[in-house]
Each structure stands twice: as C-alpha cells, then as structure tokens.
Amino acid sequence: YVNMATIQSWLWQFGDGSTSTLPDPIHIYAQPGVYSVTLTITDISGCIATLSKPVTITPAPAASFAVSAPGCQNSAITFTDLSSGNGGNITMWHWNFGDGHDTTYTAFAPTITHTYAQAATFNVKLTVYTQSGCENTYQQNISISPSPVAGFAYQNTCEGDATQFTDQTTTTGGIVITGWLWNFGDPASGAANTSTLSNPVHTFSAAGTYQVVLFATNASGCTDSIMIPVVINPEPGVDFITGPVTCDGSPVEFFTDTTLTNIATVQSFDWDFGDGSVHSNLQNPVHTYANPGTYTVTLTIVDVSGCHNAVSHTVTVTEGPMSAFVYQQACMGEATQFTDQSSAPAGSTIVGWHWDFGVNGVLSDTSNLQNPEFTYTLPGL
Numbered sequence: 419y420v421n422m423a424t425i426q427s428w429l430w431q432f433g434d435g436s437t438s439t440l441p442d443p444i445h446i447y448a449q450p451g452v453y454s455v456t457l458t459i460t461d462i463s464g465c466i467a468t469l470s471k472p473v474t475i476t477p478a479p480a481a482s483f484a485v486s487a488p489g490c491q492n493s494a495i496t497f498t499d500l501s502s503g504n505g506g507n508i509t510m511w512h513w514n515f516g517d518g519h520d521t522t523y524t525a526f527a528p529t530i531t532h533t534y535a536q537a538a539t540f541n542v543k544l545t546v547y548t549q550s551g552c553e554n555t556y557q558q559n560i561s562i563s564p565s566p567v568a569g570f571a572y573q574n575t576c577e578g579d580a581t582q583f584t585d586q587t588t589t590t591g592g593i594v595i596t597g598w599l600w601n602f603g604d605p606a607s608g609a610a611n612t613s614t615l616s617n618p619v620h621t622f623s624a625a626g627t628y629q630v631v632l633f634a635t636n637a638s639g640c641t642d643s644i645m646i647p648v649v650i651n652p653e654p655g656v657d658f659i660t661g662p663v664t665c666d667g668s669p670v671e672f673f674t675d676t677t678l679t680n681i682a683t684v685q686s687f688d689w690d691f692g693d694g695s696v697h698s699n700l701q702n703p704v705h706t707y708a709n710p711g712t713y714t715v716t717l718t719i720v721d722v723s724g725c726h727n728a729v730s731h732t733v734t735v736t737e738g739p740m741s742a743f744v745y746q747q748a749c750m751g752e753a754t755q756f757t758d759q760s761s762a763p764a765g766s767t768i769v770g771w772h773w774d775f776g777v778n779g780v781l782s783d784t785s786n787l788q789n790p791e792f793t794y795t796l797p798g799l
C-alpha cells in the first residue's frame with residue numbers, strides 16, 4: 419500500500435531504455451518482448467522504495483486492405499482484407515467506408531463490397547483487433563468517379579424490318595461515353611445478337627418480345643446498364659383474288675382476301691397493277707387493262723402498328739375477239755340477212771354471239787345465232 423499523499427517523486431524504468439517521472443505514465447513499446455519494468459518512489463522523508471515486474475508485449479496485428487478498380491459511383495467496390503495477426507488471432511474487423519457507413523465482422527471475410535451513392539474521395543479505415551486486445555488501423559483514400567446513366571430509344575418494330583436503336587445515355591461529371599455493348603436478347607440471330615456501335619440497327623429473327631440490354635462505359639471506366647423489353651410485331655397477313663373476267667378492254671375486279679387479311683387492322687392499301695398505271699388505295703379496286711399480256715399485280719398493306727406486308731400474283735389478260743358483220747339490204751317486211759365476220763385471237767375460237775337489231779323500245783329484237791336474219795316492220799335507220 420502506498421500513501422500517495424507522502425510520495426515526493428516517481429521514477430519509472432520501462433526496461434527498453436525509456437523512463438518517466440509521471441505517477442501514471444503511458445508507454446509505447448516499439449518491439450514485442452518481455453521487459454522488466456521498475457518503479458522507484460521517494461517520499462517526503464527521503465525514503466526510497468523499488469518494485470520490479472516483468473511486462474510481456476505481444477506483437478500488434480497489421481491492418482491492410484486492397485481496393486478493386488475502377489471505383490465507380492453506384493457500382494459495388496470490392497475490398498480485400500490483407501491484414502495479419504502477427505502471431506496472434508484477429509477476432510474482430512471494423513470497416514469505416516468514409517461515407518457515413520461502417521460495419522463490423524467477427525469472422526474472417528476475405529472480401530467485402532460497398533457501393534458509394536456519390537462521386538467523391540473517401541477515407542476508408544480498417545481496424546483489426548486480436549484476442550489479446552491489441553489493435554491496428556489502416557486507412558486509404560479512394561476516389562469514386564461518376565458513372566453514366568444508361569438509356570436508349572428505338573423505332574421500327576415490325577417483323578422483318580431493321581430496328582434502329584439510338585443511345586440516350588446521360589454523361590455525368592463531364593466524362594464522355596467511350597464504349598457501348600448491346601445485347602439484343604435474340605440468340606437466334608447469331609453473331610448479330612450483339613453490337614459495340616453507339617446507334618446500331620438489328621433485324622430480329624422473329625416476332626416476339628426481346629429483352630434488350632445496353633452497357634454504356636465512360637472514359638473513367640465506369641459502366642451503367644439498362645434493360646428494356648422491345649416488342650416486335652408480326653407482319654400482317656395479306657392476299658387477294660381476281661374476278662373471273664380478265665380480258666383487255668374489260669374491267670378486271672380485284673378482291674382483298676378477308677380469310678388471310680384482317681381488314682379491321684389495315685390502315686392502308688396500295689395496289690400496283692403491273693402496267694405502269696396509277697396505283698389504287700381501295701380495298702377492292704377495278705382496273706381495265708388496255709393491252710393483253712401477263713401482269714404482276716402487287717398488293718401492299720400497312721396495319722395500325724405501322725407494319726407492312728405485300729403479296730404478288732400474276733394476272734393474264736386475254737385478247738378479246740374483234741366483232742364485225744355484213745348484211746344484205748332488204749325492204750320493210752322482208753327478212754334482212756346478217757352475216758358474222760368477227761375474228762378470234764390466235765389460238766382461240768368464238769363460241770357465242772349476241773345480236774341486238776336496234777329497234778327502239780323493243781326487247782325481242784335480239785338473236786344468239788351466228789348468222790341470223792331479222793324482219794323490220796317499219797322503215798328507218
């Protein structure tokens with residue numbers, strides 16, 4: 419027992435060549451080991467007392483870590499623990515990420531991740547503790563660069579058409595975008611399923627919904643991504659049929675086939691009759707060909723989704739016969755003889771005739787004979 423009120427001086431000898439005259443000093447040993455610490459006190463009467471004790475200094479742990487690169491805003495940063503117990507067992511790790519967030523582990527985790535919401539420089543500290551109560555801290559400043567905000571637009575979403583994609587990525591911190599990686603979600607398209615262009619085009623292999631992903635990278639190496647479902651509409655069904663009469667000089671009827679064409683969804687019709695004439699935009703047009711021949715007729719439709727489809731059929735327009743006749747002049751009340759002199763086109767035969775003898779107001783002045791006769795009951799022309 420020491421009566422502190424009577425103590426006049428203290429002398430501490432820490433065993434490593436260092437001393438102190440404070441009553442309760444603090445001393446830091448530079449090296450581990452066992453040191454003989456001696457305390458000598460002198461009271462007001464000049465009496466001296468000395469006490470020595472061994473003090474064991476264990477090695478402090480070594481805290482250290484590595485940081486993944488690049489350090490990007492809103493991207494997970496990986497911290498790798500490189501600490502050593504220096505012969506002791508580390509039992510606790512305390513991470514302070516410098517942005518107001520920290521965490522403590524009581525079991526060894528070789529790597530941990532942390533995401534910074536802002537771009538700035540942060541002082542990261544790792545403090546490790548050993549079972550004997552020793553600790554050590556390592557700190558490092560890390561720079562977090564701003565990340566881009568990925569975005570894109572697209573147009574032309576019809577089956578068989580090339581869809582145009584337009585990069586709309588927003589730069590942050592004035593750091594330009596230097597790289598693009600597109601995945602169109604269309605593995606059936608093979609090598610064309612990806613692109614590194616800023617504004618690519620892609621023709622999807624079939625109608626359907628595709629998850630299109632854009633990865634945009636800036637000059638700092640920071641990346642952001644976005645996925646947007648893109649719906650590719652099927653091309654509309656279309657077909658047409660032709661009326662029974664296809665002779666030159668006679669109207670030819672065309673009918674949109676409603677069994678294959680959904681008329682309710684058709685926004686526009688375009689008929690190309692194949693003879694250089696003006697197109698028609700009617701659903702069921704009529705067209706007269708001036709000359710015989712074989713013509714390729716094309717019907718193109720556009721539906722309410724903006725998708726188009728076309729179908730072509732050949733139409734053979736046949737040359738018609740040339741009508742002609744002579745007659746033997748007769749008098750009123752006597753039979754006038756009519757003789758057919760019509761001609762058929764090569765390879766064809768005339769099979770029917772219809773005569774109208776021109777008497778006004780009379781329906782019975784007709785004949786279906788080739789060479790008929792008719793008796794006029796009144797004079798005239």
